[in-house]
């Protein structure tokens with residue numbers, strides 16, 4: 645099979661596209677004929693060797709996939725050949741990645757693809773969707789009617805947070821960097837979309853959230869959280885969600901944090917159990933079928949261009965070039 649893989653960690657140039665042996669599914673595994681995969685920032689950190697995770701070379705890159713079941717192992721009960729499936733959480737903790745024509749994936753990490761969704765969309769919403777769901781519901785305990793602020797509302801994770809929060813009955817204020825992206829974010833359902841460059845940004849958030857007593861959930865997608873301003877905009881008993889910025893060491897105003905009964909919630913999606921992730925997938929599929937969840941795809945490329953896709957992801961997540969809106973999808 646053709647695959648995008650690395651033989652050593654390094655820059656995007658270490659990604660090779662070529663032939664590797666077809667995987668043989670184990671008893672609990674499903675052999676998926678991959679239709680589409682999506683790039684996530686963590687793929688680039690693993691390829692670059694900047695986060696500690698065991699990698700067996702040749703290592704196939706990628707966490708997300710969507711495709712069609714080719715065959716199943718003897719213990720598989722939920723899928724059969726011909727079923728359409730999507731999933732994430734591959735390429736981690738010693739598991740091979742997904743950027744290949746075939747992938748052998750444990751059935752616990754796979755979900756049925758709603759017939760309304762193409763493989764491209766299901767792959768685009770996989771890791772980002774599960775992340776958004778875990779953060780909003782398992783970790784931050786979102787309740788109907790609450791105000792959610794999303795810093796970066798058209799990014800991979802941010803665009804999922806906006807849509808899921810709306811689907812759950814929240815009011816959403818989000819930020820984006822250009823007029824075009826702000827219009828896009830409004831079309832995702834955000835009640836108010838602000839320019840993160842604006843010098844009056846905090847006044848505008850305050851004005852929106854004031855009748856509520858402040859922001860209930862602050863979802864920070866940025867790698868440098870700004871606690872001094874964030875904490876002042878929160879409602880009592882609000883929750884601040886952190887999920888990026890391993891090296892960040894920001895200042896933290898302890899007094900205003902604890903006297904307002906605030907909570908700081910950090911999480912990484914790959915720590916969630918298969919059952920927890922499947923619960924997310926059930927809502928995600930329901931919202932995909934009802935049209936409340938439409939993953940945002942910014943760029944579609946052939947799998948052979950995996951190295952360019954990693955460069956584009958890094959240009960945006962690390963260099964903040966703003967040249968991407970949503971996910972990069974690759975097709976086989």
Ligand SMILES: NC(=O)c1ccc[n+]([C@@H]2O[C@H](COP(=O)([O-])OP(=O)(O)OC[C@H]3O[C@@H](n4cnc5c(N)ncnc54)[C@H](OP(=O)(O)O)[C@@H]3O)[C@@H](O)[C@H]2O)c1
Pocket residue numbers: 684685686771772775795796797798799800801802819820821822825840865866867886887888889911912913914960961964966968969970971
């Ligand atoms: N903990 C976890 O489980 C988990 C899971 C997934 C991702 N992550 C991490 O979460 C981060 C975001 O991932 P992603 O896939 O959503 O990345 P992404 O698609 O590259 O999105 C980046 C977002 O940042 C926004 N942005 C850039 N500069 C900004 C600024 N100054 N103020 C506010 N927003 C700004 C961008 O907005 P514009 O496009 O409008 O400029 C865009 O919405 C990454 O660091 C990733 O590693 C963590």
